[in-house]
Amino acid sequence: MGDLVDGWSRRKVLSGVGAVTGGVLLGAGGLELASGTSEPAHAGPVPQPGEVTVSPRPVYCGVWVPSTSGQYLRLDRNYDQLIAEYGQMWNLGYRMKTLTTYTASGGLYYSAAYNPSTAGQGLRIGRDQNGLLTEYGQMWDQNFRLATLSACVINGQLLYDAVYNPSTSGQYLRLHRTYDEFLAVYGEMWNLNFRLTQMVSYVQNGQVYFGGFFHPSTAGQYLRLWRTAGDFLTEYGQMWNQNFRLAALSTHVVNGDVYYNAAYNPSTAGNFVGLDRPADPLLTTYGDMWGQNFRLAILATEKVEGLSPTRLAQRIRDRISTNVTGFAASVATGALRASSTAGLRRTSADSPSRSWSSTSRINIASINKTITAVAVMQRLAANGLTLDSTVSGYLPSDWTLGANVNTITFRELLTHTSGIREGSNGTGYTGMKNIIAGGISLANKTFLYQNSNFALFRVIIPYLNGFNEAGVTDKDTATSNAYLAYINQRIFAPIGISTVTAKPATTEPSLCYPFPAGTAKGDAWGDWTKTCGGGGLNMSAHDLGTFLLRLRESSTLLNSTQVAQMTENLLGWQGRDPVRHGFVNNHGGFLFRPPTSTRGQIELNTLVCSFSSGVHVGLTVNSPVGGGVGLWQAVVDSYHDAWLTL
Numbered sequence: 001m002g003d004l005v006d007g008w009s010r011r012k013v014l015s016g017v018g019a020v021t022g023g024v025l026l027g028a029g030g031l032e033l034a035s036g037t038s039e040p041a042h043a044g045p046v047p048q049p050g051e052v053t054v055s056p057r058p059v060y061c062g063v064w065v066p067s068t069s070g071q072y073l074r075l076d077r078n079y080d081q082l083i084a085e086y087g088q089m090w091n092l093g094y095r096m097k098t099l100t101t102y103t104a105s106g107g108l109y110y111s112a113a114y115n116p117s118t119a120g121q122g123l124r125i126g127r128d129q130n131g132l133l134t135e136y137g138q139m140w141d142q143n144f145r146l147a148t149l150s151a152c153v154i155n156g157q158l159l160y161d162a163v164y165n166p167s168t169s170g171q172y173l174r175l176h177r178t179y180d181e182f183l184a185v186y187g188e189m190w191n192l193n194f195r196l197t198q199m200v201s202y203v204q205n206g207q208v209y210f211g212g213f214f215h216p217s218t219a220g221q222y223l224r225l226w227r228t229a230g231d232f233l234t235e236y237g238q239m240w241n242q243n244f245r246l247a248a249l250s251t252h253v254v255n256g257d258v259y260y261n262a263a264y265n266p267s268t269a270g271n272f273v274g275l276d277r278p279a280d281p282l283l284t285t286y287g288d289m290w291g292q293n294f295r296l297a298i299l300a301t302e303k304v305e306g307l308s309p310t311r312l313a314q315r316i317r318d319r320i321s322t323n324v325t326g327f328a329a330s331v332a333t334g335a336l337r338a339s340s341t342a343g344l345r346r347t348s349a350d351s352p353s354r355s356w357s358s359t360s361r362i363n364i365a366s367i368n369k370t371i372t373a374v375a376v377m378q379r380l381a382a383n384g385l386t387l388d389s390t391v392s393g394y395l396p397s398d399w400t401l402g403a404n405v406n407t408i409t410f411r412e413l414l415t416h417t418s419g420i421r422e423g424s425n426g427t428g429y430t431g432m433k434n435i436i437a438g439g440i441s442l443a444n445k446t447f448l449y450q451n452s453n454f455a456l457f458r459v460i461i462p463y464l465n466g467f468n469e470a471g472v473t474d475k476d477t478a479t480s481n482a483y484l485a486y487i488n489q490r491i492f493a494p495i496g497i498s499t500v501t502a503k504p505a506t507t508e509p510s511l512c513y514p515f516p517a518g519t520a521k522g523d524a525w526g527d528w529t530k531t532c533g534g535g536g537l538n539m540s541a542h543d544l545g546t547f548l549l550r551l552r553e554s555s556t557l558l559n560s561t562q563v564a565q566m567t568e569n570l571l572g573w574q575g576r577d578p579v580r581h582g583f584v585n586n587h588g589g590f591l592f593r594p595p596t597s598t599r600g601q602i603e604l605n606t607l608v609c610s611f612s613s614g615v616h617v618g619l620t621v622n623s624p625v626g627g628g629v630g631l632w633q634a635v636v637d638s639y640h641d642a643w644l645t646l
Contacts, residue, residue, distance in 0.1 A: 045644050046256035053306030053644055054333045055613045056104035057581045060111070060282045061260075061302050063246050064272040067295035071097070072114040073286055075279050079125065082110040086123055089114045095121045096163050101152040102301040104646075108154055110161070113296045120144070122164035129175055132160045136173055139164045145171045146213050151200040158204055170194070175211040179225065182210035186223055189214045195221045196263045201252040208252050210261065220244075222264040229275055232260040236273060239264045245271040251302045256645040258302050270294065276302065278581045305643045307615055309338035315638035316619070317342055320631070325517045325623035326356045332545035332616045334553050339542065345510040345622055350522045354508060358542040362510040362620050363525045364606045365589025367544065368537045369454045373414055373572020374551060375487055376457055377562045379464035380410060387411035387565070391456075394463040395436065396475050402439025412445065413453045414571040419444040420452055427455035427531045429476035454534030454572075458483040461533075480530045487537075491557060495550040497543050502536040503527035512591070514600030515623040522622075523593055523602050535589065544618025548610045567610075580640050582612030586632060592624075600624075607631045611639065 047053055058076065072094055074085055086096065094114035101110055108126070122144055124135055136146065148163035158176070172194055174185045186196065199212030210225070222244055224235055236246060248263035260275075272294055274285045286296060309331040316329045317340035326343030339358035346354040354360075380386065391413060392406045404419065412418040419440035425431035432452055459475075462482035472478050484502060492500050504510070504524040511522025528536025539547075551557050558566070566572060573585045589606035605621040609632070617635055625631060 045641075047306070047308060047644050047646070051308055051310060051644075052336055053308050053646065054335050055581070055615060056304050056306040056646060057278060057613065057643075058102045058104070058109070058111070058304050059302045060100070060277045060279070061249065061251065061273070061275045061300050062277065062282065062285070062296050063249055063298035064274070064285075064289040064294035065297045066270045066293060068293050069295055070094075070116050071290075071295045073112075073283070073296060074114070075111040075282070077110050077112075078107060079110070082112070082125070086112075090121075093118050095119060095165075096123060096148065098296065098299045099148050099150050099161055099163060100299050100301045101150045101159075101161055102304050103152055103154040104304050106155070108152060108159075111299060111301070113299055115295070120166050121147075122162075124162045124164070126159045126161065128157070128159060132162060132175070133173075135162070140171075143168050145169055146173060149198055149200055149211070149213060151202050151211065153202050153204045156205065158202070160200075170216045172214040173211075174213070176209050177211060178207065178209060182212075183223075183225070190221075193218050195219060195265070196223065196248055198248050199250045199261060199263065201250040201259075201261050203252055203254065208254065210250075212248070220266050221247075223262075224264070225261045227260045227262070229258065229260065232262065233273075233275070235262070240271070243268050245269060246273055246298075249273070249298050249300055251300055253303050253645055258645070280578065280582065304646050306646050307333075307613065307639075307642050308644055309333055309336045309615065309642070311644070312615065312617070312638055312642035313338040313340040315641045316340055316617070316635060319634040319638060320621070320625060320629055323515070323625050323627040323629050324621050325513045325515050327619065327621040328356045328358045328360055328541040329620075330358045330541035330545035330618045332549040332618075333614055334549070337542075337545070343622075344517070346508060346522065347511075347513060347517050349513075349517070349519050350511055352508065354510075356510075356620075356622075357540075359540045360510050360620075361505060361538045361540045361543070362512075362606075362622060363504070363528070363535070363589075363591065363604060364537050364539050364544065364620070365535045365591050365604055366451070367539075367587050367589045367606050367608050368532060368535045370572040370587045370608060371487060371491060371537065371547065372454050372457045372461070372533050373566060374491055374557055375461050375483075376410060376414060376464075377558055377566060377571070378490060379461060381562065383464055385410070387414070387569075387571070391460055394460045396433075396459065396463075396469060396479075399433050400437040402437050404440045404442055405436055407442070408440065411569075411571070413456060415447070415569070416449050416453050417445055417447050418450075418453055420450050421448070422450050422452050425452065427451050427534060429459070429479070429530065432456055432459065451534040455531065456533070458533030461486055476530055480532070483533060484529065491547075494556050495546060497539075497546055500537050500539055500543070502529045502532040502538065504538060510620075510622060512602050512604045512622040514595070514602055515626050517623065518599065520599035520602070525591060525604065535591075541618040541620050544606075544608050544620075545616055548608055548616035548618065552610055552616065553614065567612075577636075579611060579636055580643060584612070584636065584639070585610045588632065605631055607635065609635050609639075615639065 095117040097113045097115040099112045144164035145167035147165040150161045194214035195217040197215045201210045244264035245267035247265040250261045313331045321342035328341045331338040341356040345356045408418045459479045462479045509524045567585050574587045586609045591604040593602040595601045603624040607619040609617040
């Protein structure tokens with residue numbers, strides 16, 4: 001099946017709702033013009049006046065029916081892509097089955113499914129109502145009938161898209177009716193022995209409108225309009241138990257809430273409905289249904305939603321501010337920056353006390369690894385090396401290479417699969433020299449997080465960059481300084497971050513405390529100049545957000561192929577997890593001093609989260625996190641909260 005979802009991969013995600021069954025049918029009889037409501041009962045999350053959103057993304061719903069037919073699914077195409085793809089599908093012997101349209105950032109986008117057919121077909125895109133009606137008459141005269149209809153409002157203008165298939169059947173088309181008008185039309189059609197085949201619904205100038213087309217039938221049918229998701233799913237189950245299946249589906253949005261409109265026909269066939277599907281969850285469901293011999297019969301765009309960076313920053317603060325001594329969070333997107341802070345980075349125990357700001361620098365601990373990985377990727381490209389090249393040629397000439405060290409590759413260091421076991425050795429020059437001299441066991445080339453994998457790059461990167469060791473008596477100092485010089489010159493300076501060091505500020509450095517801080521003195525973690533690479537750089541939340549943004553959204557640091565290698569293969573990242581509208585790559589940092597008789601445990605907690613939707617978060621916390629709050633989950637939950645219906 002995979003080749004039928006060309007250009008899209010299916011991944012497990014954390015959202016989406018399946019069909020439900022059970023319950024008792026409310027009402028009886030073949031015709032029921034379900035009362036619905038003329039106004040929504042409540043308002044969902046919508047942007048507030050002046051609130052800026054970014055990264056608009058569609059959310060879909062679909063209906064699957066039993067089938068083993070071939071099918072192609074295409075999502076999020078612009079007009080030119082749609083037309084080109086339609087021609088390609090035609091030449092392959094496929095015709096459009098279902099079409100849905102949405103608007104984002106002032107543009108129109110289309111998603112469609114194609115089924116096997118060599119019949120004639122007409123596709124008409126972007127017609128106003130008069131144009132649609134004129135064309136409808138022309139197609140009628142040529143013995144074509146409407147098979148698919150979608151509607152979208154862009155800049156206040158209503159546009160229709162239509163697909164016509166060969167037919168001489170009777171058909172009625174009714175457009176742009178209010179709720180009451182559409183119910184009246186439905187009753188008229190019922191009395192004429194026509195039943196609803198497909199409907200559209202949309203909001204124009206604050207008014208909800210419905211439309212659809214009807215085909216000859218005397219079968220029973222139920223119509224349900226303006227249902228919340230919960231009510232819709234309940235009704236779906238009730239209809240199932242009465243041997244009615246979903247045959248037509250549309251949605252509209254009022255005050256941030258999605259409402260579902262449905263028609264049910266008599267049937268005992270299998271049927272599956274999936275709601276609240278962003279692109280990846282939709283494709284996951286599509287693949288699951290394919291494996292169960294179901295094919296997509298109806299596809300609708302539920303809504304378009306955008307992320308509010310301001311709300312994301314606020315939600316992070318809401319979740320952690322009362323559980324830490326202090327923190328700073330920075331949210332970076334291509335269009336907007338936002339931040340939130342709370343608490344103190346220096347308490348009165350270390351006078352003068354100072355509040356956190358998003359530009360306050362502190363040791364970022366293991367997030368240093370992600371930055372080091374970028375430097376490695378740069379130097380590999382510059383030297384014509386690959387991830388699977390070995391590192392042994394880029395170590396000091398006077399280091400003894402123990403057993404199997406000559407098998408260690410750049411990829412293995414970057415993914416903690418090198419076989420290195422630190423033991424009592426640290427991340428200083430002598431400790432790493434001892435690790436290399438001690439060699440590795442090939443059986444240990446499995447994942448084990450070891451700081452020395454990245455601390456070694458503090459030595460390797462200078463050699464990759466042409467470091468000349470001739471006459472150098474203190475290679476420890478020389479390579480450490482060369483590493484810091486490289487990342488400042490090749491990573492930070494090009495993206496506008498001022499000089500970064502591996503030691504605290506000399507004046508009023510940010511300090512870490514227990515939580516609650518009490519009267520305990522704080523800790524600045526000292527000078528990591530000769531132990532950095534895997535930890536120790538001092539940066540701010542704002543710096544981290546800037547780094548992530550420029551890494552993922554421009555070619556200043558790496559090209560798109562290199563970025564994909566990093567993100568997909570976890571090179572310098574700890575995790576890659578599904579989230580709404582994509583994935584998040586993350587890396588955390590953690591340092592601690594054990595509790596003593598006069599104070600609790602002092603901690604540093606840092607985190608970077610880079611979302612594939614184009615939103616990036618840097619977070620610094622100068623204490624343990626209380627209340628059972630996990631930083632990663634707090635950021636991801638806040639990210640989900642920040643998507644607003646547009």
